[in-house]
Amino acid sequence: MSTATSVAGTSLLLVRLGGESFALPIGDVLEVLDTPIITSLPLLPAGVIGQCAIRERLLTVLDGAALLGVPRNAAGGTLLVLEAEGTRFGMLVDDVEDLVRVEPEQWRSVPQTGTATTGLAGVLDLGGRLAGVVEMAGIRAQVVAKLTAEMR
Numbered sequence: 001m002s003t004a005t006s007v008a009g010t011s012l013l014l015v016r017l018g019g020e021s022f023a024l025p026i027g028d029v030l031e032v033l034d035t036p037i038i039t040s041l042p043l044l045p046a047g048v049i050g051q052c053a054i055r056e057r058l059l060t061v062l063d064g065a066a067l068l069g070v071p072r073n074a075a076g077g078t079l080l081v082l083e084a085e086g087t088r089f090g091m092l093v094d095d096v097e098d099l100v101r102v103e104p105e106q107w108r109s110v111p112q113t114g115t116a117t118t119g120l121a122g123v124l125d126l127g128g129r130l131a132g133v134v135e136m137a138g139i140r141a142q143v144v145a146k147l148t149a150e151m152r
Contacts, residue, residue, distance in 0.1 A: 009101065009102065009103075010025065010026075010101070010102050011025075011026040011099055011100065011101050011102075012024060012025060012026060012099070012100055012101075012102055012124070012131075012133065013025075013026050013029050013032075013080075013096065013098075013099055014096070014097040014098045014099070014100055014126075014131055015064070015078070015080070015093040015094070015095065015096050015097060016093065016094045016095045016096075016097055017064050017065045017068060017070050017072060017093055017094055018065060018070045018071040018072055018073060018094065020068075020070050020132065021097060021126075021129065021130070021131035021132070022064075022068060022093075022131055022132045022133075022134050023100065023102075023124055023131045023132070023133045023134065024080070024082075024134045024136070025134075025136060026099065028082055028083070028136050029080055029081070029082060030081040030082060030083060030088070031054075031079075031080070031081035032078060032079075032080055032081075032096055033054070033078070033079045033081065034078065034079070035077045035078060035079050035092060036052045036053070036054065036079065037052060038050045038051065038052045038061050038092075039051050039052065045146050046066060047062055047063050047066035047067055047142075047146055048060060048061070048062055048063070048146055049061045049062065049063050049092060052079070052090065054081065054090070057088070059081065059088060059089060059090045060089045060090065061079065061089070061090040061091070061092055062089060062090065062091050062092070062143060062146065063091075063092055064080070064091045064092055064093045065093075065094075067091070067119065067139055067142055067143075068119050068120075068132070068134070069119065072092075072094065073094045077092045077093060077094055077095070078092070078093050078094070078095055078096050079091070079092055079093075080092075080093060080096075082143075084139070084140035084143045084144055085140060085144055087143070087144065089143055100124070100126065102124065105125075106124050106125050106126065107122055107123075107124065107125075107133075108122060108123040108124070108125055108130075109122060109123070110122055110123060110132075111123075119132075119134065119135055119138050119139060119142075120132045120133060120134065120135055121133045121134065121135035121136075
């Protein structure tokens with residue numbers, strides 16, 4: 001089964017990072033929140049912003065732009081609460097744009113540019129604009145590696 005067929009009919013959450021749009025499977029998003037106060041800690045690995053308390057639970061907050069290799073806007077943002085391999089964490093994005101249902105004709109393969117495209121499963125054609133579909137297995141691996149490094 002092709003990736004286009006496997007995502008057909010699924011819902012994806014569109015988020016903005018820098019000037020780019022990205023789509024995440026809605027099933028991987030536990031919550032969408034206005035960014036709370038995030039406490040920075042010394043010696044954090046690259047891409048880890050800090051920690052915050054959500055419902056009396058401490059949550060590590062990662063920079064979505066760093067994970068996906070795009071520049072991030074400095075001000076504000078939106079916190080996505082996600083879970084990777086049983087570990088709950090936050091990912092800071094600039095904004096949430098929309099919730100879209102994917103049709104097979106909207107799906108495009110990731111262009112082969114000769115550079116690494118880790119982090120993207122494909123590209124959505126949203127009628128005049130494009131959104132990179134986040135490959136959650138790769139993001140999960142990065143998150144687990146960062147959180148493991150943080151605990152050492």
